[in-house]
Amino acid sequence: MNLIENVREAVRSIKVNLLRTVLTGAIIAIGISSLVGMLTAIDGIKAQIADSFSGLGANSFDLRNKGFSGGRAIQDGKTEKTYPRLTFREVMDFKEKYTSVGIATVFTRVTGSAEIKRDSKKTNPNVRVLGADENYLNIKALTLDFGRNFTSMEIQNGYNVCIIGKELGTTLFESNEDPLNKKITVLGMPYTIIGILEEQGGMGPDQGADRQILIPIENASRLDKRGSLTYSVTGVASGPERIDYEMGQAIGMMREIRQDRVAQEDSFDLTKSESVA
Incomplete structure (x- = not known):
C-alpha cells in the first residue's frame, strides 16, 4: 500500500x-x-x-640537410661538425631506393621572387618557382584544376614544361583564353604550361600558394649554377603503424648513400611530420 x-x-x-x-x-x-x-x-x-x-602529410616524414639549412649543426648551444648539403644526385638516388618501401617526392625552392612574362603581360616579381617531380602533387595534396601532371619522361629529361597556380593563369591570360600548351617566360627561359592548380588560398607565410610555378626537378637542378639550392625529400609511409619502421629503412638507405660510417651520427635530418597534426 x-x-x-x-x-x-x-x-x-x-x-x-x-x-x-x-x-x-x-x-x-x-x-x-x-x-x-x-x-x-x-x-x-x-x-x-x-x-x-x-592527406597533408601527417603519415609522412621529411628528409633535409642537417640542421635544416646545411653547414654547421648547433646542439646544446655548441657548434657541431660541419655537414655538406644534400646533393641533387643523393636525393634522387634515395628516391629510387625508397621505391622498394614506398613513394617519395624530391623538391626544391628555386626562388621566391621571379617575374613571369607572357607576351606583353608580366607578373610582379613575387612568384615562387619550385622544382618538383611526378609524385609532388599527390604527396603534397595538391589538385589540378585543368591539364595534367608531369610525366616520368619529362622529369628524367628536365623538359621545359610547368604547372602554374590559379592566380598566374588569371594574371597572364584573358578569361576566354586557354592557358594549356601556351608558352611563358620563367627566369628568362620559355616553358610550356601543361597544368593549372586549383585555387588554394593561403594564410600567414603561405600567401603565395596561388602564384607558384612547378618545373621538373631535373630542370631546376640545371638552373643551380652555384650549387646553392636546398633539396628536400618527403616520404610517405604505407600506414601509420609502419611509419617508424619505414623511417628506419629510410635512414639506412640515406646513410649508405652518404657513406656515413658506423660510429658516425647521421649527416642529415629525418623527422616525422606528425608534428603538423
Missing part, C-alpha cells in the same frame, strides 16, 4: 506543479541530447581532421 500511496502522491505533485515538471523534463532531455550530439560531433571532427592531415 505504501508503494501505491507514493505513486499517487507523486502524480498529485506532478499535477499541482505541472509547469515545473515540464520544464525539468525538458531541461533533462535537452541536456542529454546536447551531450550526445557534442560527443558525436567531436568524434566526427576528429576523424575528419585525421583524414585531412593524412
Whole structure:
C-alpha cells in the first residue's frame, strides 16, 4: 500500500506543479541530447581532421640537410661538425631506393621572387618557382584544376614544361583564353604550361600558394649554377603503424648513400611530420 500511496502522491505533485515538471523534463532531455550530439560531433571532427592531415602529410616524414639549412649543426648551444648539403644526385638516388618501401617526392625552392612574362603581360616579381617531380602533387595534396601532371619522361629529361597556380593563369591570360600548351617566360627561359592548380588560398607565410610555378626537378637542378639550392625529400609511409619502421629503412638507405660510417651520427635530418597534426 505504501508503494501505491507514493505513486499517487507523486502524480498529485506532478499535477499541482505541472509547469515545473515540464520544464525539468525538458531541461533533462535537452541536456542529454546536447551531450550526445557534442560527443558525436567531436568524434566526427576528429576523424575528419585525421583524414585531412593524412592527406597533408601527417603519415609522412621529411628528409633535409642537417640542421635544416646545411653547414654547421648547433646542439646544446655548441657548434657541431660541419655537414655538406644534400646533393641533387643523393636525393634522387634515395628516391629510387625508397621505391622498394614506398613513394617519395624530391623538391626544391628555386626562388621566391621571379617575374613571369607572357607576351606583353608580366607578373610582379613575387612568384615562387619550385622544382618538383611526378609524385609532388599527390604527396603534397595538391589538385589540378585543368591539364595534367608531369610525366616520368619529362622529369628524367628536365623538359621545359610547368604547372602554374590559379592566380598566374588569371594574371597572364584573358578569361576566354586557354592557358594549356601556351608558352611563358620563367627566369628568362620559355616553358610550356601543361597544368593549372586549383585555387588554394593561403594564410600567414603561405600567401603565395596561388602564384607558384612547378618545373621538373631535373630542370631546376640545371638552373643551380652555384650549387646553392636546398633539396628536400618527403616520404610517405604505407600506414601509420609502419611509419617508424619505414623511417628506419629510410635512414639506412640515406646513410649508405652518404657513406656515413658506423660510429658516425647521421649527416642529415629525418623527422616525422606528425608534428603538423
